[in-house]
Amino acid sequence: MDRPTHIVTGIYTARPRLRAVSSEGAKVTLSDGKSYIDLMNGKGCVTLGHHHPAVDEAMIRHLQGRHASATCWSDRHEELADRIVADLGLPGARLAFFSTGTEACRAAVQVARAATGRRLVVSAGYHGWGHDWAGSGELLVANPAGVIDFFFVPELLDQVLEQHRGEVALVILSPDHVHLRPETLQRLTAITRRHGVLLCCDDVKQGYRGEAASYFPKAAGAHADLYTFAKGLANGQRLSCLVGRADVLAAAKEFTYTAYFDTLPIVAALATLDHMTRNDGYRRLSACGAALAAGMREVVRRSELPIEIYGDGPMLQIVAATEAMDQVMYAHCAAAGLLLYEGDNQSVSLATADVLDELLQRFADGLAATARQLGPIAPTAVSPHRRFQAAFCMMDGATDVVPAADAIRWIQDEL
Incomplete structure (x- = not known):
């Protein structure tokens, strides 16, 4: 079972290809009747857990x-805007x-072009x-959109x-804290500042996860001019924002949409941020x-499979030595x-x-089945090129543990 026949969007979900029936906390029940522990979590937007009572009850009330109103401003809009601006700590910020997140990033590009009178945008990440x-299709060549x-x-x-x-x-970048060190974010910020260009931290993925608002100022040692937030805001309800310097945000005055006054996502966001x-x-x-990363590494060590766990925070990545091994591992973990x-x-x-021990046992079962299918494996490791490929899948860019010359050569191979 995959996507409904008349929906064209090719969004891939974890194997087996089943439909969600219900969800609660860390688990999702699928149409095979089994309860699965969820590490997709709505591609990272479910930060409290499915159907968290703090959010559900706030929306029901x-x-x-x-x-609820879709016609006028509400006090809750102002309350949430004030909270986000205060969390960010950028003096005089507007929102x-x-x-x-796609809309917020598009708005960042438009306001920057309006504020500077310049067309080109330099980007890293999704x-x-x-x-x-x-x-x-060519390195350092502008696409038709500039x-x-x-x-x-x-x-x-x-x-x-x-x-x-x-x-x-x-310059717009999506800060990654799995494959990039803070020193690299500091270098990127310093280069952008030296050239006198506006900087946008696209924190749709990482924002409001390990830190209220953004971890970027601590990692990079300075504020960006603009920030986008989305996934961490409302525990799966659809909401995003662009926040930053008042003089730049002034160009967003006419950026409206039909659901602008919808209060339900605002209420969900307030409940989510209150709980956090x-x-x-x-x-x-x-x-x-x-704790999950450490536990997974111990499971991998016992399995003797060439698998690495990257990351030590709210997001991590599981990477096998080959893509073929990846697919075997995913299939068996789904079966587990x-x-x-x-x-x-x-x-x-x-x-x-709440399910950490159970999760690690299921991961161990998945790796045990993987090892049985693959049979004896010669001692090997995840290569630097394989890590580069994994980082490219996760962040649309190169990990900084790879020398720049190698990264550039491999990037050219990907184009």
């Missing part, structure tokens, strides 16, 4: 009280709400499916900004991720009752901590 982000990718390689960023001095409106703040959620989410995001990041929720 809101609806039963006839408070615009949207439905999806910012949505819009035409702005289509590849050009976007040039530098793949998180500082040398490439410096080169492209020097080559197009005075033409670049924005009052219950030490950001630290607990990071601690759960670290784990929903994994194939080839990409695994995301913990606060509810993951």
Whole structure:
């Protein structure tokens, strides 16, 4: 069973190809009647756990009280905007709400172009499916939308900004804390500042996860000019925002959409952020991720399979020595009752901590079945090139543990 026949969108879900029937906490029941532990978590947007009572009850109260409106501003819009701006700590910041991360990233590009009068945008990471982000097929060549990718390689960023001095409106990057060290984010920030270009931290994936708002200022040592948030905001309800410098955000005045006044996602976001703040959620989410990563590494060690676990926080990645081994592993982990995001990041929720031992046992069962199918394996390891490929799947860019010359050569092979 896969997607409904008349839906064209090719979104891949973990094997087996089954339909979701119900969900609660860290588990999803599928149409085979089995309960699976979920590490996809809505591609990372379910941070508290499925159907968390704090969020469900807040939305139910809101609806039963006839408070929902799609016509006017509400006090809750202002309350959430104030909270996000305060969490970020960027002096004088302003904010615009949207439905999806893709919309927020598109808005970042538009306001930067309006504020600077420049057209080119330099990008690293995934910012949505819009035409702005289509590849050009050539290294450091702009696509038809005027976007040039530098793949998180500082040398490439410096080169492209020097080559197009005075033409670049924005550098937009999605900070990765699994395959990138803080020193690399610091270098990227310093290069952007040296060239006098606006910087957008696209925190759709990582924001409001291990830290209220963004971890980027701590990692990079400085604030970006703009930030996008989405996945961590509302425990799976559809909401995003663009927040940043007031002079730049002024250009977003006319950026409206039909559901702008919908209060239900706002209520879900307030309930989510309230719960995270009052219950030490950001630290607990990071601690759960670290415990899961450590437990998985011990399971891998006992299995003697060439598999690496990358990451020590709310997101991690499971990478085998070959893509073929990856597929065998995913199939057996699914059979053992784990929903994994194939080839990409695994995301913990606060509810993951409640099933940690069970999760590790299911992972061990999956790896044991993998080892039985593959038979004896000669001693090997995950190669630097394989890690580069894994990072490319997770963050659309190169890990900084790979020398820049190798990364650039392998990037060219991918184009």
